[in-house]
Amino acid sequence: MEFSINxxxxxxxxxxEGDGTVxxxxxxxxxxxxxxxxxxxxNPKYEPYIYTTEASAALVRRDFKPKKKVKATLIRVDDPxxxxxxxxxxxxxxxTFQRSGIETPSFIDQSAKFGENLYFGAFSYAGRNTIxxxxxxxxxxxxxxxxVKIGDNVVIYPGVKIYSRTVIGNHCTIHAGAVIxxxxxxxxxxxxxxxxxxxxxxxxxxxxNVSVGAxxxxxxxxxxxxxxxxxxxxxxxxxxxxxxxxxxxxxIAAQSGISGSSKVGKNCVIAGQVGIAGHLEIGDRVTLAxxxxxxxxxxxxxxxxxxxxxxxxxxxxxxxxxxILPELNLRLKQLEEKTINLSAxxxxxxxxx
Numbered sequence: 363m364e365f366s367i368n369x370x371x372x373x374x375x376x377x378x379e380g381d382g383t384v385x386x387x388x389x390x391x392x393x394x395x396x397x398x399x400x401x402x403x404x405n406p407k408y409e410p411y412i413y414t415t416e417a418s419a420a421l422v423r424r425d426f427k428p429k430k431k432v433k434a435t436l437i438r439v440d441d442p443x444x445x446x447x448x449x450x451x452x453x454x455x456x457x458t459f460q461r462s463g464i465e466t467p468s469f470i471d472q473s474a475k476f477g478e479n480l481y482f483g484a485f486s487y488a489g490r491n492t493i494x495x496x497x498x499x500x501x502x503x504x505x506x507x508x509x510v511k512i513g514d515n516v517v518i519y520p521g522v523k524i525y526s527r528t529v530i531g532n533h534c535t536i537h538a539g540a541v542i543x544x545x546x547x548x549x550x551x552x553x554x555x556x557x558x559x560x561x562x563x564x565x566x567x568x569x570x571n572v573s574v575g576a577x578x579x580x581x582x583x584x585x586x587x588x589x590x591x592x593x594x595x596x597x598x599x600x601x602x603x604x605x606x607x608x609x610x611x612x613x614i615a616a617q618s619g620i621s622g623s624s625k626v627g628k629n630c631v632i633a634g635q636v637g638i639a640g641h642l643e644i645g646d647r648v649t650l651a652x653x654x655x656x657x658x659x660x661x662x663x664x665x666x667x668x669x670x671x672x673x674x675x676x677x678x679x680x681x682x683x684x685x686i687l688p689e690l691n692l693r694l695k696q697l698e699e700k701t702i703n704l705s706a707x708x709x710x711x712x713x714x715x
Contacts, residue, residue, distance in 0.1 A: 367419045370400065371437045373452075374445045377424070380435030384418050389446075389453055392420065395434070402446040421445050461499055477514065489526065507543070513570070525582060531570035531592070539577040542566050546581040546588075546604025546622060560584060562604060569593070569610070575600060581622075591628075609646065627662060637669070 365373075368382035390399030392408055395417025402421035403412050412420060413430045420434040421442040439445040461481040464470070470488040477496035486504040488494065495514035500506070504518050507526035514532045518524070522536050525543025536542070548560035564583025569592035574580070578600040582588055588604055590596070593611040601619040602608070608620070609628035618632055621640035626632070630644060633652040638644065645662030655669030665674040672680065683690075 367400075367435050367437060370419070370449070374421070374437065374439050374448060376421070376437040376439040376445065378435065378437055382435065384435055386418050389449060390415075390417050392417070395420075400449065401434075402442040404441075404443040404446075421449075465502070483520070495532070501538075519576075525566075527565040528582075529565065529567045531568055531572065533570055534568055534572045534574070536574045537576040537578075537598070540574045541579045542568070542574070543582045544579060546584055548584055548604060548622075564588065564604070566590070572596075575616070578602070581606075597634075603640070615652070 364385050364387040366382065367378055367384050367386065370386070371378045371382065386398055386400045388399040390396060390401045392401040392403055392415055393411040395401045395415035397416055397418055399417040400419040400421070401415060401417045403409060403426070412422070412428070412432055412434070415434060417434050419437060420432070421437050421439055423442060424438045424440060426438065462479050464480065464482040465484040468482055468484055468486045470476070470482065471490045471492065473490050474488045474492040474494070476494035477498065479497045480494060481499040482488070483500055483502035483504065485502050486500055488506045489508035489510070491508060492506055492510045494512045495516065497515045498512055499517045501518060501520040503521050505523045507524060507528070509527045510524055510530070512530045513534065516530055516532070516534045518536045519538040521539045523541045524530070528543040543566045545562040548562060549557035550560055552558055562582055562584050564585045565587050566580050566582050567587045568590045571593045572590050573595045575596050575598035577598055578596050580588060580590065580602040581604045583605040586605065588602065589607045590602070591608060591610040594608050595613045596602070597614060597616040599616050600614055603620060603622040605623040606620050607625045609626055609630065611628060612626055612630040612632070614632040615634040617634050618636040620626065620638045623640055624638050624642045624644070626638070626644045627646035627648060629647045631649045633650060633654070635653045636650045636656070638656040642656060643659045644656070645660055645664070647663050648660050649665045650656065650671070651665070651667040653669060654666050654671045656666065657670050660666060660671070666672065667674060667677040
């Protein structure tokens with residue numbers, strides 16, 4: 363990647379202060395910037411580094427007022443952090459989407475259809491009637507079952523397993539080892555104590571701009587679909603069970619699990635190791651703190667903590683009591699001893715009378 367600072371400023375709707383013709387070909391940390399690199403200043407505590415960095419360019423806020431001379435050419439933008447994220451996305455595209463061609467050995471069924479600029483890595487497999495869009499990058503050792511549909515600009519990293527009839531939207535990223543469309547955990551208890559397998563005949567549908575982390579599993583529905591809506595971001599090692607629906611732009615951190623047929627709303631933030639029981643509804647804009655256990659429906663807009671979960675203020679009040687329980691227990695024992703001693707003295711006086 364090599365761009366002039368003027369080109370980057372146009373991309374980010376920024377204003378150049380300095381020599382805009384200088385070329386940059388690298389993204390650097392502010393404190394470690396070197397010639398040819400571009401960095402950003404967002405947090406004021408890092409401001410001293412803007413005066414010492416050797417980077418060729420730096421993103422700063424439009425209202426930034428330097429206290430000393432800055433060597434780097436400045437690009438003034440509304441939000442340096444967001445603008446830097448945009449640059450990282452473009453940089454990643456140049457690294458990820460530059461590959462093309464079908465490597466050998468690999469297998470693509472004759473009935474499969476694929477668009478332009480496909481990269482299909484060695485030892486990968488695409489089954490019958492698979493449809494793959496334009497500019498898709500499928501890394502080595504990926505398995506794609508029959509009747510799978512994959513949109514445009516999708517990246518599927520090594521070792522991913524995509525079961526039959528899965529639908530994947532545009533601009534999705536699926537990281538190594540993820541499994542999409544495996545059987546849901548459905549077993550019917552029998553009179554003799556055994557369990558009979560319930561056939562899982564549905565599928566998984568991923569919307570656009572979905573990210574699936576490494577070793578995350580998304581089970582197909584018993585029937586109909588397990589649905590991951592547009593913009594959802596799933597971290598590594600997440601379990602999404604059969605018939606779950608996750609609303610758009612929800613983010614879920616690692617080691618969380620969502621049980622069957624539960625529905626998670628839009629724009630939710632679910633931290634690590636959260637557990638959600640089955641057949642529940644989580645409203646929109648809900649925040650669940652790490653290790654929260656959800657066993658009942660959660661209304662929209664709430665913040666929950668604890669297991670079983672509590673509304674934020676109730677949890678904090680309860681925790682303020684819980685953490686001083688040892689002290690309260692000691693005081694209670696002291697009061698018991700004083701009460702016993704006082705009772706003994708009273709009884710002694712009554713006996714003397």
